[in-house]
Amino acid sequence: MDLLWLISKCALIGIIWAALLVPVIFNNGGAIKYLLTVALLTGLCFFFKGYTAIINTMTLIALVGLVIAFITSMAVFDKESKIKSKVIAFSCIIAGVSYLVTILFFNSVHIL
Secondary structure (H helix, E strand, C coil), X not given: CHHHHHHHHHHHHHHHHHHHHHHHHCCCCXXXXXXXXXXXXXXXXXXXXXXXXHHHHXXXXXXXXXXXXXXXXXXXXXXXXXXXXXXXXXXXXXXXXXXXXXXXXXXXXXXX
């Protein structure tokens, strides 16, 4: 039962990150690309299950960045909606990765 719970949590993390990564990596999305990305990210999350605190914090930072970037882009970039989704997704990915780099390479910095 614990293994099933862990896999389902990893799948949720995979779904969240795939929604952010698919617009950035691929020119046009699709169900197959999304499902493959979710499966790959779920496997990576399960493989790195010892780093759950870092993965969860990265995901939380990316989601908060998504909300802030979406609200800001609605206010600032009203007419330029063609590339707005890629820019928002990319900024959220960079927010999560920057947290990862900060934690892994700078031990003296404690953000949260």
